[in-house]
Structures are given as C-alpha cells and as structure tokens.
Amino acid sequence: MTLTPEIIAILMLDGLFLFFSSIAFVLSLKLYWYWDRDATSLLQYRLEKESYLVGLIIKYIFMLKVPLFLFFIYTCDTLSGIITGAMCAAGVVNSVDFGLFLLLFKLLNLYLFGFWLLLHVRDVESELQPYIRQKSLFFGIAFFFFVAEIVLEILFFTSLNISKIVSCCGTLFSASTQSSLSFLFLMENWMIVSFFYASFVLMLVGFMVKNSAVYLFSNLLFLFFAIVSLILFFSTYVYELPTHHCPFCLLQSDYYGVGYFLYATLFLGTFYGICGVVISTLTQGFILRAMRLSIFFNSVYVLIVSAYVVVYFLKNGVWL
Amino acid sequence: MIVLKNVYKCYETEAQRIDALRDISLHVKAGECVLLKGASGSGKSTILSLIAGLSKPTTGDVVVDGKRISKLMEPFSAHFRRENIGFIFQRYHLIPTLSVRDNIALPLIPENLTAQVMEKRIQEVMQLCAISHKASALCRHLSGGEQQRVAIARALVNEPKIIIADEPTANLDAVLSEQFIETMHDLKKRGVTLLIATHDSQFFNLPFVDQQIELKNGVMIS
Amino acid sequence: MKFNIYLLEFALFSLMRKGAKTLFVFFILTFLIFLLASVLFISDAIKHELNVSIEHLPELTLQRLQAGKQINVPLKRVEPLLEIEGVASVIPRVWGYYYFKVAGVNFSVVGIDAFEQSYKASLQNVVDAYDVKALEKEGGMIVGAGVKKILEENYYQDFFNFVTADGKWKRMHIVGSFNADVSLQANDMILLPKKSAYEIFGMAKDEATDLVLKVKNPEEISTIVSKINQKYPDMRVVTKEDIRVSYQNIFDYKSGFFLSLFVVSAFTFFMIIYDKLSGLSSEEKREIGILKALGWSMDDILKERFYESFILCFGAFLLALALSMAYVFFFDAPVLRSLFVGYSTLKPSFELPFYVNIPMIVLLFLLSVPVYIGSVMIPSWRAAMLDADEVLR
Numbered sequence: 001m002t003l004t005p006e007i008i009a010i011l012m013l014d015g016l017f018l019f020f021s022s023i024a025f026v027l028s029l030k031l032y033w034y035w036d037r038d039a040t041s042l043l044q045y046r047l048e049k050e051s052y053l054v055g056l057i058i059k060y061i062f063m064l065k066v067p068l069f070l071f072f073i074y075t076c077d078t079l080s081g082i083i084t085g086a087m088c089a090a091g092v093v094n095s096v097d098f099g100l101f102l103l104l105f106k107l108l109n110l111y112l113f114g115f116w117l118l119l120h121v122r123d124v125e126s127e128l129q130p131y132i133r134q135k136s137l138f139f140g141i142a143f144f145f146f147v148a149e150i151v152l153e154i155l156f157f158t159s160l161n162i163s164k165i166v167s168c169c170g171t172l173f174s175a176s177t178q179s180s181l182s183f184l185f186l187m188e189n190w191m192i193v194s195f196f197y198a199s200f201v202l203m204l205v206g207f208m209v210k211n212s213a214v215y216l217f218s219n220l221l222f223l224f225f226a227i228v229s230l231i232l233f234f235s236t237y238v239y240e241l242p243t244h245h246c247p248f249c250l251l252q253s254d255y256y257g258v259g260y261f262l263y264a265t266l267f268l269g270t271f272y273g274i275c276g277v278v279i280s281t282l283t284q285g286f287i288l289r290a291m292r293l294s295i296f297f298n299s300v301y302v303l304i305v306s307a308y309v310v311v312y313f314l315k316n317g318v319w320l
Numbered sequence: 321m322i323v324l325k326n327v328y329k330c331y332e333t334e335a336q337r338i339d340a341l342r343d344i345s346l347h348v349k350a351g352e353c354v355l356l357k358g359a360s361g362s363g364k365s366t367i368l369s370l371i372a373g374l375s376k377p378t379t380g381d382v383v384v385d386g387k388r389i390s391k392l393m394e395p396f397s398a399h400f401r402r403e404n405i406g407f408i409f410q411r412y413h414l415i416p417t418l419s420v421r422d423n424i425a426l427p428l429i430p431e432n433l434t435a436q437v438m439e440k441r442i443q444e445v446m447q448l449c450a451i452s453h454k455a456s457a458l459c460r461h462l463s464g465g466e467q468q469r470v471a472i473a474r475a476l477v478n479e480p481k482i483i484i485a486d487e488p489t490a491n492l493d494a495v496l497s498e499q500f501i502e503t504m505h506d507l508k509k510r511g512v513t514l515l516i517a518t519h520d521s522q523f524f525n526l527p528f529v530d531q532q533i534e535l536k537n538g539v540m541i542s
Numbered sequence: 543m544k545f546n547i548y549l550l551e552f553a554l555f556s557l558m559r560k561g562a563k564t565l566f567v568f569f570i571l572t573f574l575i576f577l578l579a580s581v582l583f584i585s586d587a588i589k590h591e592l593n594v595s596i597e598h599l600p601e602l603t604l605q606r607l608q609a610g611k612q613i614n615v616p617l618k619r620v621e622p623l624l625e626i627e628g629v630a631s632v633i634p635r636v637w638g639y640y641y642f643k644v645a646g647v648n649f650s651v652v653g654i655d656a657f658e659q660s661y662k663a664s665l666q667n668v669v670d671a672y673d674v675k676a677l678e679k680e681g682g683m684i685v686g687a688g689v690k691k692i693l694e695e696n697y698y699q700d701f702f703n704f705v706t707a708d709g710k711w712k713r714m715h716i717v718g719s720f721n722a723d724v725s726l727q728a729n730d731m732i733l734l735p736k737k738s739a740y741e742i743f744g745m746a747k748d749e750a751t752d753l754v755l756k757v758k759n760p761e762e763i764s765t766i767v768s769k770i771n772q773k774y775p776d777m778r779v780v781t782k783e784d785i786r787v788s789y790q791n792i793f794d795y796k797s798g799f800f801l802s803l804f805v806v807s808a809f810t811f812f813m814i815i816y817d818k819l820s821g822l823s824s825e826e827k828r829e830i831g832i833l834k835a836l837g838w839s840m841d842d843i844l845k846e847r848f849y850e851s852f853i854l855c856f857g858a859f860l861l862a863l864a865l866s867m868a869y870v871f872f873f874d875a876p877v878l879r880s881l882f883v884g885y886s887t888l889k890p891s892f893e894l895p896f897y898v899n900i901p902m903i904v905l906l907f908l909l910s911v912p913v914y915i916g917s918v919m920i921p922s923w924r925a926a927m928l929d930a931d932e933v934l935r
Contacts, residue, residue: 003798005582009908012805016916038391040378042332048394049927052840056923064912071908074901082787082794127396162791374835375931395839402837413832417559427836429548438548474836 006075007157013068014150017061024057025143032136037128051132055120058139062113069106070260072153073251084165089248095164096156105149110267112142115275122283131282189233196225200302203273207295212277212287215294219273222298226266230305237308242320262301269297321513322348322371322482327380329366329538340366341538344380350481353504353514353528358535364517365410367535368484371515372405373397385481402427406475410487412467414474416460420451423459424474431478441477449473449503465496472503482513489520497522504528549842553849567815568858574811575862575910576869577878578804583870584879585797586902587894592789596782600633601763602755603780604770614749619774623753626769628762634750636739640704640732645692650731653739672718674735682717683734690719707744714738801909808909812917822925834930847922848915855914859907871896 027050035047076089086092093099116139123131199221206215231245238255250259276290313319329341341363348354356364369375370382373389382390385404389397414423421442428438446452449469454462459470468488475483485504489497501522508514508528516523523529534541557564604623606615615634623632636653656674672684683702685693693702693716704712714734740747757766767779822830830843869875874894 003802004794005797005801005909006905008798008801008805009905012808013908013912016913020916020919040376040390045376049840052394052844052926053920053923056844056919060915060919064908067904068908071904078901082790124395127393129393162787369931372835375929395841398834398837398839398842401835405837407835409835413828413835415829415832418555422555425548426833426838429552430546430838430842432544432546432548478837 004075004079006071006078010068010072010075011154011157013064014153017064018147018150020057021061021143021146024054024139027051027054028136028139028143032133032140035132035136051129054136054139055124058113058116058120062117065110065113069110072106073248077248077251079160082162083160084162088246088252090246092160093248095161096159098152099156102149102152102156105145105152107267109142109146109149111271111275112145114271115279116142118275118279119282122279122286134282187228187232192225192229193233195221196229197302199225200298203295203298207291210287210291212280215291216274216277219270219277219294219298222273223266223270226270226301230262234305234308236320237305237312240312240320258304262304265297265301265304269294269299269301273298321350321352321385322346322515323381323383324367324370325381325383327370327377327382329363329370329375329377339538341370341377344538344540346533346540348513348515348531350513351508351511352530353508353516353526354531354533355523355529356515356517356533356535357519357524359519361537362535363538364535365486366538368407368486368515368517371482372407372484373401398430402430402478404481406478406480406483408468408471408475408483408485408488410490412471414459414467414470417458419456419458420462420470421446421455423470424477427474427478441479445473445476448476464491465493465499468492468496468500472500476507480512482515483507485514485516485518487518487520488516489518489522501526546845549846550849553846554853556846557850557853564854568854570811571855571858571910571914572862572865574804574808575859575906576866578801578909579863579866579906580870580875580878581797581800581804582902582906583866583898584875584894585793586899587870587897589790589793590897591895593786596786596789599782599785600754601757601760601782602767604753604755605778605780606752606774607776607778612752614745614751615753615777617748617750620753622773623755623770626766626773628758628766630756630758633754633756635752635754636736636743636745637751638739638743640742642692642696644696647692648730649689651739651742652731652733653736654733655736677717678735678737680717681712681714681738683714683732683738684718684720685716685733686729686731687719688729689732690716704742706742712738712742804909808913812913815914815917816921826925827928830925830928831930834928840926843926844922847918847925851915851918851922852911855911859910863903863906867898870894 031047031051031054034043036044073089076092079092080086080088083092083095086095093103096102116135119131119135119138123129123135199218202218203215203222206212206218227247231247235245235247235250236242238250238258247259249255250262251257252259271294272290273294276294277287280287280290309319324344324346327341327344328339331338331340344363344367346367356367358364366375370377370390371384373382373384373392377390380390381388384400387400389400392400415426418426424442424445425438428441431438433441443452446455449472451466451469451473454466459467462470468491483504488500492500497520504514504516505526505528524532604615605612607613617634620632620634623629638651639648640651641648654674656678677683693699698716701713701715704714706712720733734742739745745751755766757763763781767781770777770779833843834840871894879894
C-alpha cells in the first residue's frame, strides 16, 4: 500500500469525519424519537441544544468535503505518477474495481449533505423549527451513505497496486472493449447532444410555467445527459482532439482548469434544481429562488460548452 | 404587556427538587412600574429571569409584548431579549477586562448595525448616565456607583421597552440609591415598563410605583 | 446574512485578553505545523532536484544478475547489443564504491576513458577539461568537493592511497576537483582512468560494471527492452522511468512514515486541546452567561468562538509556514534533512532548491487547521450551551 502524504491527509480527515458524523447520527436519532416542541421537560431543552451540535457538525463536514473532493482528484492525479499506465486521475480511479463507484458516492454525498444544509437553513429561519424530525430522519439515512463512502475510500487507497498496469484515459473513455465505459460510446453523438439540449429546453419550460415536477424531472435528465455529452462530445472540442474524451483532463492547467468551472456550475445548477425543488415541497416560498439559481447556473454551463463548439467551428470552418 | 399565567418553576438536581415558583399569575401593563418584594429565596429573581427569557417555566405561560416567550426557541428568545429587554443585575456582571465603552457595546454586537448608528447609541447612553468621561477606563478600576451607571447604560443601549432590575440598590449608599430612583423615574416618564425586585424600603412608598407584588416561598401573597 | 465584523473584532480582543492560554496553544500549534511543513518542504525539494537530475540519466541501464545479485558484464556483449535496431550507443561503465575505513564513508569511484563517450554530459565536460592520457600516465584522479574535504581532514592533501582488491597499495594523485552542477550526485565522486579503476576493484579487464544504452527513439524503449531480455535473459534493464518511480516511492515512504508519526502527535494534541478547553474557568463561564443575558444567542457565541479558534489556528499556520520556509530554504534545514539524505554516503553540503507549490500548501492546511477546529468544536458548543440563569445566580 502506498502511503503518500496526500493519502494520509485524506484518511486522517476521514477518521475525523467518521467520529463526528457518528455523534451527529446518534443525536439525530435521539432528536427524531424524543423531540416534542410543546414539552417543557429537561430532556426537551437538552434536545434543543443538541440540535445545534448536529448542525455544527454537518456544516463542518460539508465545508471540508467540497475542497476535499477536489483534493481527492488531485491526489489521484499525483498517484498517476507511480501507477503504471495511468496518465491522469482517470487511470488511477479505474485501477480499482469500485473506483468509479467511490467517485459517484462522493458526488451523491455532496448532494445529500447540501440538501440537509438547505433544509436546515429553512428550518432555523422559522420560530417553530418545524423540520427537526425530517432533518433528523434524513441524516439518519444519509449517514449510511457517508459511512459507505469513507469505507470505500479507505479500501480504495489500500488496494491501489503500483505494479498493476492500468488503462489511461485514452483507452478508458473510448469504444474499446477493454473499457468499462464503452457502452456509452454505442450511442450516437447527435442523439446524446439532442437529448442534452432537449432537457435544457424542458427545464426552461418548467421554469416559465413554474411547475416543480417538470423542473425536477428535467434537472435529473439534464444532469445525466450533461455528463454523458461532456464525455462524448463537448470535451473533444475543449481538447480540440476527436479522440480525447477524458473528463478529468479538463481540470488540468493546460486547459486553464475550465473543468473546475464547468463542474461547479453543473453541480450548483442541478443541486438547486433537484434539492432546492424537493425542499420547496416541504417549505414554502423557496421555490422561485431555487429555480432562479438553478436556471442561472445551468444556463452558464450550457453556454460555455456550446461556446467551445461554436468557437472551434468559427476558427476552423469544420466540425471535429 | 407582560402576562404570567399559572407559572410553576422547579429546579431539579440529583439530590433534591426545589419549587422556586408555585402557581404565579400576574399582569403588567405597558409603562407600569412594578415592584417585586420578598426575602431572599422567595422567587423574585426567578420571575425576572422568566420574563427576560433566560429560563423557561416548568409549566405555565409567559407572554411578553404579545409574544409567548416560554415557547420560543433559543435564537429567537435571544433576539427578543436583545430588542425588548434591558437587564440590570444585582452584581452588575460587567466584564472587568473590557472598557466601559466596550461593555456598553456588548448588546449591540449581534445586531450588526453600521458603525455610526452604534457609536451614536453608545454616546447617547453614556451621556445619559454621566459616564462618558470614563469611556476607555477598564471596568475593574471603577467604583461601585460608576459600575452601576455602566450597568444601567448597558441596559439602555438597545432602547428596550422593558427594564428589569434585580436588587439594584443592594450595594449602594443612600445618595447613589436616590440617583438610581431618579433615573428609574425618568425612564417611566419615557414610557418604559419597569420591573424592580427589591427589599429596599426606599422603593415602597414611591409615587410612580403602580403595583407591588409580594412573594414568599415561591407564592404570591399580595 | 451580513458578515458581522464586530464579532470578529470581539474574538480577536478576547484572544488577547486570555493571554497565557492563547500563547500556549499558539506556540504548540506553530511548532507542530512548522515541523510538518519543514519535512514536506525538504522532501519535495529533494524530490524536485532528483527529478531534474534524472533527466541527465541514460534511458537504459543494463545490469547482469546472477542468483539475484549484480555481477560484472562481459564486454563481448557490447557488439551484439549494438546490432539491435534502435540502439544508438552502448557505453560500458566501470564504477563502484570504495569504503574509506578511517572516515567511515563510501566514495563513488568512476572510471573514465579518453576515447569513450561518457554517459553523462557533465562527466564528459570533466573528461574534456583534463588530459586523461596524462592522468593515466601519472596515476592521477579528479575528486568531488566533498571527497576533497574528507581527504584533507585525514591529512591527504595531494594524493590518496587506495587499498586494492589484492591488498596492495595504489597511490593516486589528486590532480583537480570539480563542483558538478548537480551536487547531490557528484559530491562523493572520484574520477580516475579506467585502468586504475580496474586495478583498485580487482576487476577483469574484459568486464564492465554495467552497460548504459542510448536509444534513437524513446518511444521504442519497451520493444528494445524485450529484445535485450530475449538475447540475454540474465540481464536486468533499468529504465529512467523505473528510477523516477522508485525515487517517488522512497520519498513518499519516508514522508509518509514521518506523517504517520505526526498524525499520532496531532491526535494527542487534539486530546489535550479538547481537555483544556472543556474545562472552562469560572471567569469564562460568567462571561458567557453575561453575553447570553445581554441577548447573544448560541449562534453568536459559537460564531465568536469559531473566529477565535480560526484566528489562532490560521495565524499559527501562516507563521509556521514562513518560519519553515526560512528554516528549509535559507538555513538549509539542519538536523531535519538527515531524515532524507542517507547515512553512509557523504553528507553533501548542497543547498535545497526553492520549490513550493499550491497543492503542498493546501495539504499542509488540511493537515492542521481542520484538525484543530475539530478539536475545539465540541468544547465551544458546550460553552455556548451554558444556561445564563445558572451561571449568573
């Protein structure tokens, strides 16, 4: 097992997170079972104070999770220097069977924690704090996803094998049979890109008629097709190379780190679109703001990826 | 303005259970001056801290300015207390390592006002309480009377509707007690509701006192 | 929600009012982060320098193995190797370590030849500067700066007596010394004619220590390697890439080892801080009670405490970073650098190149600030939880 300083930092913080989230978990269970707004018992007063601690812990974890996610990608990038065949983070992540799962879990947990925090903000704004039970139940469930992520991450780093040869992103993100992602490449580019823009149009429609169900559904579609179309189509225009599909190489300085910006806007847009809308069903008055933020970030994303394509065509007169 | 309805308050420790208040009901109108009389341990301070929202009743309701503060969650009760109530403690409870000005500014910090508004308010109350000349002195270097004036200034800086004073003249001589009574009278004239817990007889025959409530062993006897 | 600067101000003054307690924590934090930063800086600087020097290395080094151990390569293998497509040159090297018992150090002895190309450009410069034929005639050698120093300390000013493999003395005259451009590699080096090297090591004249290959097209390395393996199964090929990877692994191992120790001490520190902060003095409790009575909510108190912790920790972080940079890059990190630079080779008196990058600082930040904030989180919450009523009675 390789123990680079970066891995040690991540594992140490994982340990801290596990410790604190376990406390938050136990407290959330207590809150769910015993919370009674109208009670004047000592237990209720204690619970009110403990609900603060839960909020504090989750804020702490979330504030660190976001930069840590980027740091994880960076760590995988540096590890590519010692894992044979890997040229960037993509190869390292894929060198372990569940590497991709780990990445998806990390993303999912960002959404889950973000959702909890959004709910929490709405909750404490009200004098009655009406969502304590919902918050606690939600965290009780999200906790298991979080633990799964940490366990997977520990297993990931301990099973990294420097002598096993892995594929680089060129092979991985291609139609070659060796790649586990080759099924993506079975679909035609024009189909995927059409679905991508269609889901965006659906989102605009949902926004204009202010229908949360349509908006939510379109965001889910948008998230999926945005990622797939980025890998299949748009990334090639960023790299100006028809065979380069890697979503990780976008983060490198050669491309001015445009990947960070793209992923940030995509995350924020879909986060407000999905989580924001869900929360609005519970709490009133937030839906407009959520939709506006979401449509803003998603539009920025669409503009940038489209811009790369259009600029390329204008510069060169041909498509890739 | 202030309503207590069938309030019970008991403190429970591992060793024993103390009933501090038993079935207390009272009504204070806006702008009134109310005295709470009784020996030490009779429950005066408990009533004051319930009204200030510093503690919650075991049973019963406490309503202040239309708000049921006995049911308010912590950040809201703190906000309410900040906006509406000025508390003058028996032992003043100033922070000794802070200056006079900084002590007075404490209730304003969470309000996050602009610097001008904040400074204006602080200067106003310092002038009102005749303590401007000691603005940068540390509180631990002040005399008893000066500390009391700082405590009053601090209670007034948020322009509260209610002033609560717990045994305010307990540590003062006759002259300073008189000055304090004068200040209270001034405040009453401005329409501030006053609640004063005291067993100082100087207060009992004052013309501006509207109600006198006597407590014994946690029960109202008049 | 507008940022409340008064809370920040209050936090800052609160830290100053606490005096001794603040200083204690600040110093310990600064010291721990300083140690950590220094180790990471040294490790990265050396790694960086080695990576640079690796660029000078030949693409392929061929060693002959017998029973898993390295033995000399017969020179008659050179021709067949040159016949492999894509091989530009094959240079046999004669070199080894000479243990100088009196000083307890190893010298690297490298044989040079007037007519052969040296495998490294810097060596070639030395060869060109000196007349190797004359060196051969008078039994002369050229030494690195570190070697010269050791010899002088042992009263060898103009010459040195090697003890050859068959126990005879061989006197070599110190003709000159060099400061190679990469001091890590050449500080302990002695260059002398190949003939003398053979004598000193007792090697047969038709053998070489190893062979160094240059290839025409670096893309073809893997094909050439497999061809060599087919021709001579007992030869091991070490590529430049292999060396780079093994260096990275060694450094990662060494810094990883140190880091694990650091994590343990950070954890201990965590416990101490937790313990210290959990017990609030009566004065502190009273102050919190007063603030709550004055209308500060739990949120405000938590924020204020967080600002206190963050100022303390981040201040220590910045100070430690600055001190560490001065320690490593200005004073060349006395004491700590022996962690990384071996023991039995001559300790080179080189300067660590200035090499700092953003991810390293992020790493340092992640290893220190979140840990400290984590350790003060629960004590701060406990403090903010205090009932004003109980405290002010």
